[in-house]
Amino acid sequence: MSIWPMTFGIACCAIEMMGVGMARFDMARFGFEVFRPSPRQADLLIVAGTVNKKIAPVVKRLYEQMPAPRYVMALGNCAISGGPFAIEGQYNVITGVDNIIPVDVYVPGCPPRPEALLEGLFAIQKKMTGRRWWPEPQGGQL
Amino acid sequence: MIPECIAALGATQVVAMDHAATGVVASVSLAPETILDAVAVLDKEGYLLEDVMASDLKEGFEVTYHFSLFEGKSRLVLRLIVSHDAPKVPSISGIYPGADWHERECFDFFGIDFTGHPNLHHLLLAEDFEGHPLVKAENSRKALVDVMPQPWLVAVGLAAPEAPKVEKIPAAAAGAKE
Amino acid sequence: MHDAFDSAIRGDLSSARFEPGPTEDKLILSMGPQHPSTHGVLRIMLELEGEYILRAEPILGYIHRMHEWMAEQKTYLQFIPNMGRVDYLHAMAWNWAYAGAVERLAGIEVPERAEYIRVAVTELNRISSHLVWWGAYLLDLGAFTPILYAFDDREQILDILQSATGSRLTYSYITIGGVYDDVPDDFRERCIEFVNRLRSRLPMYRDLVTDNVILRGRCEGIGVLPVDMARRYGATGPVLRGSGVASDVRRCEPYGVYDRFEFRVPTYPEGDAMARYKVRLDELEASCDIVEQVVSSLPEGPVTAKVSRVFKPPKGEACMAVEGARGKILVHVRSDGGLKPYRVKLRAPGFSNMSLFSELAQGVLLADAVSILGSLDLVIPEIDR
Numbered sequence: 085m086s087i088w089p090m091t092f093g094i095a096c097c098a099i100e101m102m103g104v105g106m107a108r109f110d111m112a113r114f115g116f117e118v119f120r121p122s123p124r125q126a127d128l129l130i131v132a133g134t135v136n137k138k139i140a141p142v143v144k145r146l147y148e149q150m151p152a153p154r155y156v157m158a159l160g161n162c163a164i165s166g167g168p169f170a171i172e173g174q175y176n177v178i179t180g181v182d183n184i185i186p187v188d189v190y191v192p193g194c195p196p197r198p199e200a201l202l203e204g205l206f207a208i209q210k211k212m213t214g215r216r217w218w219p220e221p222q223g224g225q226l
Numbered sequence: 227m228i229p230e231c232i233a234a235l236g237a238t239q240v241v242a243m244d245h246a247a248t249g250v251v252a253s254v255s256l257a258p259e260t261i262l263d264a265v266a267v268l269d270k271e272g273y274l275l276e277d278v279m280a281s282d283l284k285e286g287f288e289v290t291y292h293f294s295l296f297e298g299k300s301r302l303v304l305r306l307i308v309s310h311d312a313p314k315v316p317s318i319s320g321i322y323p324g325a326d327w328h329e330r331e332c333f334d335f336f337g338i339d340f341t342g343h344p345n346l347h348h349l350l351l352a353e354d355f356e357g358h359p360l361v362k363a364e365n366s367r368k369a370l371v372d373v374m375p376q377p378w379l380v381a382v383g384l385a386a387p388e389a390p391k392v393e394k395i396p397a398a399a400a401g402a403k404e
Numbered sequence: 405m406h407d408a409f410d411s412a413i414r415g416d417l418s419s420a421r422f423e424p425g426p427t428e429d430k431l432i433l434s435m436g437p438q439h440p441s442t443h444g445v446l447r448i449m450l451e452l453e454g455e456y457i458l459r460a461e462p463i464l465g466y467i468h469r470m471h472e473w474m475a476e477q478k479t480y481l482q483f484i485p486n487m488g489r490v491d492y493l494h495a496m497a498w499n500w501a502y503a504g505a506v507e508r509l510a511g512i513e514v515p516e517r518a519e520y521i522r523v524a525v526t527e528l529n530r531i532s533s534h535l536v537w538w539g540a541y542l543l544d545l546g547a548f549t550p551i552l553y554a555f556d557d558r559e560q561i562l563d564i565l566q567s568a569t570g571s572r573l574t575y576s577y578i579t580i581g582g583v584y585d586d587v588p589d590d591f592r593e594r595c596i597e598f599v600n601r602l603r604s605r606l607p608m609y610r611d612l613v614t615d616n617v618i619l620r621g622r623c624e625g626i627g628v629l630p631v632d633m634a635r636r637y638g639a640t641g642p643v644l645r646g647s648g649v650a651s652d653v654r655r656c657e658p659y660g661v662y663d664r665f666e667f668r669v670p671t672y673p674e675g676d677a678m679a680r681y682k683v684r685l686d687e688l689e690a691s692c693d694i695v696e697q698v699v700s701s702l703p704e705g706p707v708t709a710k711v712s713r714v715f716k717p718p719k720g721e722a723c724m725a726v727e728g729a730r731g732k733i734l735v736h737v738r739s740d741g742g743l744k745p746y747r748v749k750l751r752a753p754g755f756s757n758m759s760l761f762s763e764l765a766q767g768v769l770l771a772d773a774v775s776i777l778g779s780l781d782l783v784i785p786e787i788d789r
Contacts, residue, residue: 091440095467095785096492096574098444099536106555121440138352139445139466141416142437168485169469171477175359176351176470195573245657247508249723275638276734277751292723292734292751296635296644296651301723324637327759335472350465350788353417359473360747368740373747375720 085213086115087155087205090126092146094133097160100195101132109198114218116205123149128208129185134162134169135178147185155208158187159201161194168194228252229300231271235264241381250292250301253378258306258315261291265304265318268293273302278318278328280336282362284369287313287336291325308338317343335360418463422449425458437466443540443777444784448761450770457773460765462758468788475748480506480580480715483748488574490750491786493533496526497728499578501735502748504659504724506580509739510717517705518582519661524595524698525565525577526726527691531602532561533729534684534691541681541778542613545622550613557602564594580715582708592699599692606689614685623678627764627776630675637763638756641731642687643780646680648673653727665697677779684781716743730754730781752786 093101104111105119120126123146135143147156158181161167166179181187188211191204199221210216228242232252239255256264273293281288291304308315317340319326329340330349337358340346348355371384379385419434436447445466451459471490475483487502488495500522507514514522535558539551562572568587569577577584613619629639631647644651650671654662670686672679721738731753738747757780765773 092438094445095469096489099492099573102536102551103555103559106559107552108556108559121438123438133445134467134469136466136468137355138418138468139437142445142466146438168489169474171474173477174470175357175473176468197572247511247722248720249505249508249725269636272635274635274640275756276732277638277749277756279736279749279751281738281747281749292736296649297656299657301657301725322636322638323763324639324756324759327755347421348465350468352465353420359470360476362476368746373719373721373738373740375718378720 085209086117087127087208087212088118088120088125089116089128089130090123090146090150091119091121092129092131092143094131094135094139095162097132097162097195100198100201101130101159104198104201109202111202111205114202114205115209123147124151126150127153128155128157130157130159131163131181131185131187132159134167135181135184136176137178138176140178140184143181144184153212155188155211156181156185157189157191157204157208158182159191159204160196161192163187164190164192229271229302231267232302234267235304236260237264239382241378243378245299245301248375250303251299252302254302254304255382256304256306258289258308261304261306262316262318262321265291265321268302269321272296273300275322275324275328276301278325278332280332280338280360282336282360282367283307283373284367286310287338288370289315289332289338291318313338314341315339316341317346319343334358337361418447418465419449422451422461425451427451427453427458429453430458440544443782446782446784446787450773452770455769455771457765457768457770460762460773462761464784464788466788467785469785471750471789472748475745477744479743480717480745481711483745484579485574485576488571488576489785490789491728491730491733491752491754491783492574493536493783494526494529494729495573495575496522496529496578497726497733498735498750499575500526500660501724501726501728501733502737503578503580504726505722505735505737506717508722508724509720509737510580510715512581512709512711514582514660514709515706516661516703517586518707518709520698520702521583521587521707522578523660523662523665524587524591524695524702525568525575525583527694527698528561528565528595528598529575530729531688531691531695532558532565534688535561537684537729537778537781538609541781542619544774544778545619547613547619550609553605553609557605560598560601564591564598567591567594579708581711582706584708586707592702595695595699599696602688602692606685609685614682620678622771622775623681623779624674624676626677626768626772627779628675629760629764633760633763637760639731639760640753640756641728641781642680642683643731643757645669645671645683646779647675653725653732657725659724659726662694665694667691667694677775680779680781714743716741728753730783730786731757750789752789754780754782754784754786758782758787 169177276292294301433450437445447463487498535554539554719741723736734751736749
């Protein structure tokens, strides 16, 4: 099934997200061809980067503008928990985007490898449909 | 090699620095009131504004400006100190428009008031952010003598030059003289 | 208490200061922070009369990640990974600027092999950064295909750098005293193979893209930047070289072993977006030349100087300028003799390059403003730090 992600790259993880859209890793072959800039037309919000206090209302508004059913992937350590910026006494970073919007899949890494992002996308598909649609990679345990 | 235009800057102290060790060729200390004239001189000489930064010391907020020419190792640092209670510095954004954002950033992090700035409000921090993050707590502030390199401190008179080492006369020779 | 309609009129906290001007038939447009063409989370408040921009004011801070504050909380070595995240597209240059400033402060001498490796990986990183810029710029202008080719070339570089450093994007490879670890044995062959491959692709890019009549129509004569304006805003790098000034930190204030290599510093006098575009494409070739010379003459030896685990540089201050893909990166480090820096200031080239956008965009069409923004090659986390 094809899911339409929204182009919302905040920081470094956005470059890996772009890399996954390109020819080598190619998420189009798994159904994620159509990236939509507008939240009204998107199914999946990939939060790629650090969420800080200034952009938090924007992320929340984008999530609220997406029509249901909608999914959220927290890409990278910053979106999961604040990442390398969540040190004691910090003043500007939200320690994890799940503080403001519900997250379906967490993909750790700083930045995660494109293959990890693909696995995260497969986990979204599994959450939607109940099963994994693609062969499991050889030589590793999931 | 200190450029000639430095003489026209109205500096209180000029110290030649070692570029290989510090990255600047000269450090120029100024009084805050004279910064506009000094910067106008540098503008005529064709200097490029690299940045305006501030640092929190015991003596006050030290605001430093870095300028360099297009060619060669020519970085100058202009430095001035304003007190913590009344941190007012004339804004150079009328001469170097690039300083507009640099000064707003100093305002963000330290609360320094740049008088004459057209647009002094938060640049990087949220509009409703309270406080100035890089201002240090009173007990962790250091003074100039704690953070400046020794040659600079000697040149401006904040540290005594090292006493020359005296050769000790060997005891046998001293005994022979007697 | 305000409802949704009210907030649509007054905007939000950050845009409330943007007062509309006196023109009758105007539109206030908030471009960003979520926008496909702003290359990150940049917000620009625009006052438009039809399609012409009357006033443009960028609003920053959406990715402010407190790097300078974190520098005072971490030790010197612990801060190095932050430098990879400041400008993730040219992370090696930021690593080098910080490590170089600390080395100057502490008087650490870097071994020769490490200096050569630093040049090689930084130039490879520069090529990958320019390729991302090129692809993304053309994507903004509406061309979908070049980014696929650019990322294809870039993946080759990422494979080489991953085998050397372990990371694909945010490197912490250049450390205080040298580089973290030696390069693998096949580094030289892979670099030369990559350089030859890229050189064979560049004529295709020139014929299909650079000489393309649509690109030329969208870039020539757009965003002309006079030299004096660039100087007073502090613009550096390809933005300055596109206005005719042959100023490159690798030539003017050579650092490392750059003075041992022959390379061009491309400069174009027109000052428009096309000139900046051509500067960066020529820099791809120049970097290829440097990489080829470096890996062919890599000396033997250690790759890192001995730096104590408990590293305390003497008190003082030092700064280091490095030519990044976007311009002159300057890192100032001030030490009080303790374990943690007293103050670290990161001077990002994008900060100064971006500050001239509001003056450059006055009176231009909105589509041309997008072209100007792309030609400045901005990476917003570097600007916000």
